[in-house]
Amino acid sequence: MDYIDFGRWLERGAFALAALTVLLGVMGALARDRRFVRAARNSLVLGGLAVTGAAAVLVSAFFRSDYRLEYVFGYSERALDPVFKFAGLWAGLQGSILFWAMILGLIGIALAWSFRKRSLDPSGRRLEPWVYVVFAAVQCFFLAVISFVADPMAPISPDLVARMGPSGAPGGVPADGSGLTPLLENYWMLIHPPSVYIGFILYTVPFAFGTAALISGEFSSYWIRTTRRWTLVAWLFNTNGVILGGLWAYEVLGWGGYWAWDPVENASFLPWLPATAFLHSVMIQERRDMLRVWNSLLIAATFILTIFGTYLTRSGIVSSVHAFASGSVGDWFFGFLMVLIAVSIFLIFLRMNRLRSASTIDSVFSREGVFLLNNMVLVAIAAAIVLLTLWPKISNDLLGNPISLGVPVYNLVCTPFFILLLTLTAIGPSTAWVRSPTRRFVRNLALPAIVSLPLAAGTLHLAYVTIRGGDQGDPVSLAQHIYPTGIVAFVGWWIITSLAYEVWRAVSATARATGRPFVGSALRVITGNNRRYGGYLVHVGLAMLAIGVVCSSMYRVQSEVNIAPGTKQAVGPYEIEIADVQRDVPVSAYRATRMELDVTRGGSTVASLTPETRFYRQTMYRSEPVNMTIVQIHRQLSEDFYVYFQHMRPDGSALFTIFRNPLINIVWLGWLTMIAGGLFAAAPIGRGRVGLAA
Amino acid sequence: MLRSAIAVVFAALLTCALAAPSFAEDEASGHGIPGMSEDGSILISQLDVDTRRRVRSLWSRIVCACPKENWSKTLTNCPDGCADQQKQMVLFAVRAGQTDEQVLDQQLTNFGPKVLAEPDGPIPYVMPFVILFAAGGVVFIAYRNWSRSAASRPRPAVNASDAELDAVARELEEIG
16 A cells, blocks of 8 residues: 555544544433443544544655645645645645644544543533534544545646646656745744644634533533633634734735735634633633623634634635635535534524523623623624625625725724724723722722823834834824824723733732732732733733834835945935845746845944845746745834835836834734733643632 | 643743744745836836825725735735836826826726725725624623612622722732
């Protein structure tokens, strides 16, 4: 048996094992027989190993340059760097689905292992078989797509071989592949897609637990604790994936920005919204045993949106450079989506009476009330983004009016929602459970608000006057200084200062009560409740990100600069000069035109940048020539000096587009702060209290 | 096992977060620009500030017609050479004194209705706010039902004052 045939057998075997897991889980649950449940667990593990083996076979085919497989031919070539051969696993549609199934399989193994330790918990024991059923049912879907519709181990099509002729494909096998799109030969290709996929896939676990709870009627605190932990880990990967996507776009696409509301960007962001809502509202369920229906809906919505996002990229219904639609895969995903929605709604209605709680929200000015409003805004943002993403399709197919929607529309609609969300983020931590005493509530927020005003004004002055240089480039109107720039900067600082005040009060109270020094008290307070203070750090990161986004977007300076050799051009406080030009330099797979630019400021050299263009010629295996440009970025905490080489002009001068992005690195620092906060919140330290509803 | 798994997750995420900037030297890859510009093309830098701003505003309202972009980008964030001709059309039209509407009509004539990056009608602008208000209505109704339910239940003999709640909150803070 050829190793490829073995790989195909592993794919089919994994599908069979997933189906068996479903069957054994159902039997174990209905018959209440632990033998069936253990068998389901073992089947889940074996299925995970089988699909991982299949993925390993595909990776092996990449490293062997085995172009008998059309997928390997389409995303690899002999000269490709080995790390990108590995990344070929997720570069295309078929491989990405196998990669998804592999991650799902590995998570299934972890899930089975966690149940093996927790199987003595009566509540967990009752949930376990149904968790396997739901999880394995999702696995069945992906493995069925691989087996019947989008097999990465499908042989190369005879038509493709015939087009290459005997010289290109001796013995019916191409001598080389068409290679990875040069745009993807980038270290981000190794980091961003796996992070997005892992985040998406991890949402399957809370969905499995939530659905299992609805099926079994088991609504104990065990379910909510477990679901929250898995959701937090998934949320971390999702957050990472979304931001890394923006960072990749910033470094690659050459337009000086990082988020263009591309449908696939939106798809990666959508699950983040209900997941964030869930991580907040689950606290209400933990403490006050409320919002069980709502939390069930959020968990289902999060997972459904991951499938929806996957459907968008693989169905061809939306226009995106990220999309890779193929055949009937979109129809399969649409069908799965409809089944998920129908089953989730049915189960929630079925259990509505069991889910309803006797507890109530006593005051809007309470933590529960603010969390509920926060949830409302997050869900509204998700609904807005879904509507705007699908509107061109709806307008074209249902209204007969083909249109497109650009960034300004998204910004116009979504900005008020985000400002509202940030405001609630500033208010929320200062509220108390059940009811906030009015005077205390106002005092906790008023002082930080007063302090935030000059901080926001100072930030705007720093970004606009000091860094940007005032009216460089396109002028910014007073209205734009206020909305959205000033308002976002104020609310961002309000978040930071109100949290700082909150922490200071808690630490001071502990220091007074225990007699410890301030630093010791701070360590005790923060490490004693890492969930809370990790969450606070996430909020600080969000505030930093918001301030960085608004300043870098609204105060960006764009200049088109034509530089003749031997001359200097001024761009704000900088001067740039071409130090060297190398034209048409042959490199392994392309020809390059390279520049060496000296960037000076105040007479001192601050950077030496080397923008270049690359030309990949058309070959027998590469069906189209490819041109690409290497962006060069000089990074500073205050701003980025971003150089995009447009082209050479007939007179020998070179045309560049140069962006100066004030405070853009605060965006990335904010992201890192969010991740650090999330990791701290998830860390198994502190007292690990669940809350009164445990 | 869970703690070990969490430790692995920490390491993986920290590695991603820390490794990315260290790779991010001043180098990345992007889209491509072919060949040389035609003689007679207008450089946006040659225009006055107000006209430049008007041109960039127009670019943000016009979708890039490059086939490989598939109507997914506006001219603002489509730096490819294939968008140069479309951008030059806008520049020439503006310099010839055409109004914004005339410029957009020219784009419509040349590239069809998908070239405009704005919806035809108010629905996409309005609907998200309708959703938000509807959600707010649901929350309001739920809160009112909760309030009525709470009012019908026997209340404790003593209502806590704000000062007492304040003291309880301070104690809870000290506990953590």
